Amino acid sequence: MSNENTTSSRPTSVFVVAALVLIEALATLAYAISYMLNLDANGTVNMGGQLFMLALCLLLAVWHGSVAINFFKGKAFTRAPIIVWQLFQLILSVSFLSSDIPMVTAAAVLSIVIAGTTVVMLFAPKTTAFLGDRPNR
Template sequence: MARRRPAAVVMIALVVILEALGMLAAAGFYLFGLVTSTPASLGGAVFMLVLLLLLATWLLVVGHFLWRGYRWTRSAILTWQLFMLVIAVPTLSGGYLLYGYCLLIPPLAALVLLFRREVVAYTSRTAQPPAAL
């Protein structure tokens, strides 16, 4: 029997995947800047590029497994959204309102939806009877 995926799970997965795609775009711009100019520290620049790519890949993995209903994705999403809020608040207070709101609204939406009853039930697999051996 297939479980019905709640709309809140779809929205959270969409937010996480869009954040991953945004990070991939940032990594692309970073790579372009790395190729077209001389960085102050080549090792640091390459490390930052690899870090951006790894984080984007991790977010894609988390979004995929949330879509499939795995429990561990909730903690990964919670942690990432809190990091996004930590970045959004100084961005807003620094006067970059458009960027700040773009960094603030999706994590807030994901955090609110993450604790909805249907999301917890879907990722806890409580909607299915226990599997027989």
């Protein structure tokens, strides 16, 4: 059930979750562009594998942007992809905490903070009421 028919304004938590998910989509797009600019670099993956990875990153960025927009519109089905993405993000970020490169460690901490904030705000009472899961108080 979505909240399209009500005239109440969106709670702050909806703006925060939508913004954080959109930031993640833009970060994925930035990674895909960076990956594309380095396609000619020699690596362990052949050109076919590199092109597949590029296409996958671009599709993920577009998909994630679509999820952010539909969440902002009040579509309740977007909660599942958001939570799955955050769990993947947490798992991958924790593995990068042991890096010797300070920038990688900082990015991992930032990623954990974003994922944690998104999960908490996603299940905030006002957010679930906006998505139609709870009656408004």
